[in-house]
Amino acid sequence: MTEVKDQVTSAAQRVALITECNEFVAAQPVMHARTVRAAANLPIDKDELNAAIMGSGIAGFDASMSKRSKRIVKNTYMYADLVALLKFPAASQKEQRYNEFMRLMKLTGWFAFSQPYNRYSASSQKLTMDNVALTIIHGAVGAAIGQGQTALKVLSTVADATMDALKNEPEALKLFENNSKKAEGGNFCMSSALEDTDGGITLAVAAVQYLANAQPTKVLFVEWATSAVEIYNGAATMHMDEEDYLMVEPLIVKALTEQREKALSYEFGTKA
Known part of the structure; x- marks a missing residue:
């Protein structure tokens, strides 16, 4: 894997760029009333269970x-996913x-x-999207830098257990299906997280x-014919210390609160 290389961004620049994104998100059309009611009927995510749909x-x-730490993962993922999808909604903008x-x-x-964003190469004439996602995440974990083998095994095990x-x-599956499918296909992410002793x-x-x-x-748990679908993928491993998140947290929480209907989190599984 290669480090995501951008120009070094200062704390003030990070705040300014996220503020700019928030202004963009706030200017987007309001969701329909039916979608708002559906969001209101979801149970509150209390960060107690070991899996979630985001x-x-x-x-x-x-x-x-x-x-x-679960909430940090959810907030940062939902924020990045929401803004990226609003900015680049078309299939051609993947x-x-x-x-x-x-x-x-x-x-x-x-x-x-x-890892570079590229077209997925299937090894058989049939596939399932859940297996595709797990294959990609296992590859990302295997290429991770600076992590011990125990941590890498945990990330892979968590991904398998979650799926x-x-x-x-x-x-949870119904919410995922509704969120991931589009007229011309769809998109989704699979993620796996752990916290170290520090x-x-x-x-x-x-x-x-x-x-x-x-x-x-x-989308998941059904067979697709390889010849009938084009699949593209990207993968990454990331690390965060909470201090790096604290300075932008108020802006992210504010945006997600205002866009609750577009950034839904539904926890499932067992208590971790």
Whole structure:
């Protein structure tokens, strides 16, 4: 993996850039009333369980994670995902959307190592999107720099357990399907996180964009014909110390609160 190389951004610049993003998000159209009611009916995410749906993302958390660290992961991911999707909504903008997501994750406090965004090469005539996501995230974890083998194994194990648990969580799966599918295909992310003894957070992310002429009723846990779908992917591993997040946290929380209908978090699984 290679470090995400941008110009060094000062604290003041980070605040200014996120403020600019917030102004952009606030100027977008308000969600329809039916969507607002659907969001209001979701149970409150209390950061108590070991997995969550975050917009079009699936997140898994190791038992090491504090409630505070889970919330940091959720807030930064949902913020970056929301802004990137609003800025680059078209299927043809998939690479720009991924690059913007990575830029925003860095602005929110993550130090990231990333694999290039590219077309996914399937090894068989049939595939399932859940297996594609797990293959990508396992690859990202395997290429991680500066992490011990125990930590890498934990990230992979958490990802596997989270995807397996999702099969038995119909409400979480329904929310994910609604958020990830688009007319021409769809996009989603799979992530896995752990916290070390010093409070640092490590996050592995696999981003998947697919284009298909015929949209199945489900995205995950069903077979796709390789010839009928184009898949693109990006992957990254990231690390954060909470101090890097604190200076921009009020801005991120404010934006997510105002855009609650667009940035939904639904926890599932067992207590970590």
